[in-house]
Amino acid sequence: MSKQSIVLEPVRCPDCNQTHIVKHGKSAEGKQRYRCRNSECSRHNFILNYSYRAYLPEVQQQISDMAINGSGIRDTARVLKISQTTVMETLKKKTLH
Structure with missing residues (x-):
């Protein structure tokens, strides 16, 4: 044993x-x-x-970074392979400085 x-x-x-x-x-x-x-x-x-990778903190940060650099919602969703709705909801929650 x-x-x-x-x-x-x-x-x-x-x-x-x-x-x-x-x-x-x-x-x-x-x-x-x-x-x-x-x-x-x-x-x-x-x-x-997480089951859905869009909820990962790294992906949330990428969404913010891409928005600051002028990427559109569709472009961000396509590049990160996530939903456009998720991109919009994430940007609504974040305060961009």
Whole structure:
């Protein structure tokens, strides 16, 4: 009989990188949702493995960057292979400085 060891990897917040995280239900797709307990963190809820890549923070940043550089909604959606509606909703939520 061999001993099996379990390695527990702490869940980290994608924004503040803290490990003070608690489970916060499941998404409609059945993915585990988490909540960051850091009061100074701008992101409260998150999922580690998104089904739709447009929700990834890197893609959200690319949408903002492309808008600042003058790319249109259709162009951004085509390049990033996401919905035009997602591009518009993301830009509505972001405050461009």
